[in-house]
Amino acid sequence: MSLTATAISLLQLPFTTSNGNSLQRNDFGAVGISKFPSKYHFLSSKTKGSHLIRCQSTSTEEPKARNPLDNASNLLTNLLSGGNLGSMPIAEGAASDLFSRPFFFSLYDWFIEHGSVYKLAFGPKAFVVVSDPIVARHILRENAFSYDKAVYGALFEAEHRSTFYVPYWKFPLARWLVPRQRKFHKDLKVINDCLDGLIRNAKETRQETDVEKLQQRDYSNVKDASLLRFLVDMRGVDVDDRQLRDDLMTMLIAGHETTAAVLTWAVFLLAQNPSKMKKAQAEIEQVLGQGKLTFELIKQLKYIRLIVVESLRLYPQPPLLIRRSLKPDVLPGGHKGDKDGYAIPSGTDIFVSVYNLHRSPYLWDNPNEFEPERFLVKRNNEGIEGWSGFDPSRSPGALYPNEIISDFAFLPFGGGPRKCVGDQFALMESTIALTLLLQKFDVELRGSPEEVELVTGATIHTKNGLWCRLKKRSDVH
Numbered sequence: 319m320s321l322t323a324t325a326i327s328l329l330q331l332p333f334t335t336s337n338g339n340s341l342q343r344n345d346f347g348a349v350g351i352s353k354f355p356s357k358y359h360f361l362s363s364k365t366k367g368s369h370l371i372r373c374q375s376t377s378t379e380e381p382k383a384r385n386p387l388d389n390a391s392n393l394l395t396n397l398l399s400g401g402n403l404g405s406m407p408i409a410e411g412a413a414s415d416l417f418s419r420p421f422f423f424s425l426y427d428w429f430i431e432h433g434s435v436y437k438l439a440f441g442p443k444a445f446v447v448v449s450d451p452i453v454a455r456h457i458l459r460e461n462a463f464s465y466d467k468a469v470y471g472a473l474f475e476a477e478h479r480s481t482f483y484v485p486y487w488k489f490p491l492a493r494w495l496v497p498r499q500r501k502f503h504k505d506l507k508v509i510n511d512c513l514d515g516l517i518r519n520a521k522e523t524r525q526e527t528d529v530e531k532l533q534q535r536d537y538s539n540v541k542d543a544s545l546l547r548f549l550v551d552m553r554g555v556d557v558d559d560r561q562l563r564d565d566l567m568t569m570l571i572a573g574h575e576t577t578a579a580v581l582t583w584a585v586f587l588l589a590q591n592p593s594k595m596k597k598a599q600a601e602i603e604q605v606l607g608q609g610k611l612t613f614e615l616i617k618q619l620k621y622i623r624l625i626v627v628e629s630l631r632l633y634p635q636p637p638l639l640i641r642r643s644l645k646p647d648v649l650p651g652g653h654k655g656d657k658d659g660y661a662i663p664s665g666t667d668i669f670v671s672v673y674n675l676h677r678s679p680y681l682w683d684n685p686n687e688f689e690p691e692r693f694l695v696k697r698n699n700e701g702i703e704g705w706s707g708f709d710p711s712r713s714p715g716a717l718y719p720n721e722i723i724s725d726f727a728f729l730p731f732g733g734g735p736r737k738c739v740g741d742q743f744a745l746m747e748s749t750i751a752l753t754l755l756l757q758k759f760d761v762e763l764r765g766s767p768e769e770v771e772l773v774t775g776a777t778i779h780t781k782n783g784l785w786c787r788l789k790k791r792s793d794v795h
């Protein structure tokens with residue numbers, strides 16, 4: 319399986335991950351994307367000459383009838399955790415939303431209906447859903463230490479646990495009896511065994527030295543240059559295996575699925591926009607014509623970089639940032655919200671909906687369209703009190719737009735003290751991977767024109783799914 323390869327590639331310095339010729343299933347996030355809260359579920363497979371990514375529609379977008387389970391769960395919500403958020407608008411989540419369509423569609427619909435700060439009463443839980451840059455800034459940066467962060471490596475299991483009604487994983491024997499728990503522990507063992515092997519190897523070949531020397535080391539001449547090698551050499555004999563494994567696990571989990579997802583979505587978006595793909599390929603030819611890909615050349619890959627961030631805007635992974643208030647606080651009211659804000663008690667669970675922020679009609683023009691060029695244009699605040707608008711000049715020299723430039727409207731890596739530590743690495747890795755891919759391959763959408771039409775529209779019903787195909791370009795060598 320390619321997990322090992324991925325684990326190794328993630329620990330490599332500099333970038334030695336996917337290239338156009340060696341795309342593996344996991345490089346395109348088949349696992350990660352299949353649980354992405356969107357209209358599409360991706361499955362990929364390799365055939366003789368081409369790599370197929372299947373984009374299967376799962377959306378229904380039809381109003382749903384509430385069932386007795388919905389009503390019972392909302393009653394429970396109100397009994398257990400409701401009623402104490404003052405004037406905050408309330409959206410009532412239907413339990414059937416969990417099963418009938420991606421949860422995040424509903425969060426978006428309620429955002430449009432109830433405003434940028436609302437309480438979601440859902441099952442035995444209540445959440446505050448935030449889709450406003452000022453409120454996001456308050457939670458993530460200005461008042462960050464009043465909020466606890468759910469473990470980042472949430473991924474599927476934690477994501478599932480956070481929205482599931484019964485804490486089944488706490489039942490005695492659950493890890494042996496519940497199939498998804500059995501699978502979870504089996505997967506964990508694979509990762510642990512792999513990382514333990516890498517740690518053992520790094521320790522056996524350790525060359526202890528201090529940080530300054532390590533930073534000056536010429537990694538192009540180090541046989542197995544890696545972050546692990548750096549950590550082991552720096553920390554010396556006393557380094558604790560468990561701590562190392564935890565660090566690597568964070569890097570692996572935090573960095574793998576996320577990057578795989580952005581590449582998958584970038585490919586998917588390009589498949590729907592052939593003229594933009596051609597424009598990207600023209601840039602690649604022009605830049606790579608100058609020689610081997612270096613940092614200086616990445617600076618010239620302007621359009622590819624824009625594609626990466628536009629893909630992250632449309633399909634942020636993770637789509638929600640989760641926080642729990644540690645003490646009582648008053649959230650700003652947000653756009654069109656209560657001027658006095660909303661008092662929230664300690665222990666309130668909050669979703670900062672990055673997906674909603676990124677597609678907010680108040681913050682972006684044509685929010686649902688794939689327009690990489692949008693990031694080049696300054697956008698003034700038009701009637702959103704307290705928001706400074708989008709201004710690239712706020713971060714001079716930045717290769718990619720960020721939360722400063724967008725004043726918390728663009729948050730693919732979060733913001734504040736718990737912001738992603740791997741953002742620049744991930745963006746460059748994605749830029750390089752996409753460059754090498756498009757240099758060698760065209761991305762094609764397979765299916766009838768009607769199906770393409772359906773994909774670009776708001777409602778999607780493709781019975782048999784669509785396919786994006788990577789086709790080797792005949793005009794390049």
Ligand code: HEM
Pocket residue numbers: 467468470568569572573574576577580635636639640729730731732733735736737738739740741743744745
């Ligand atoms: C496109 C790729 C990536 C995306 C979209 C992404 C996104 C994020 C986001 C949104 C957070 C903040 C979560 C929160 O505030 O609750 C985060 C945290 C983090 N990310 Fe990333 N990430 C990516 C790649 C990486 C990579 C490559 C690494 C490491 C090599 C990494 C390491 C981390 C770590 C360690 C944290 C936790 C920081 C903390 O809690 O203090 N990420 N990431």
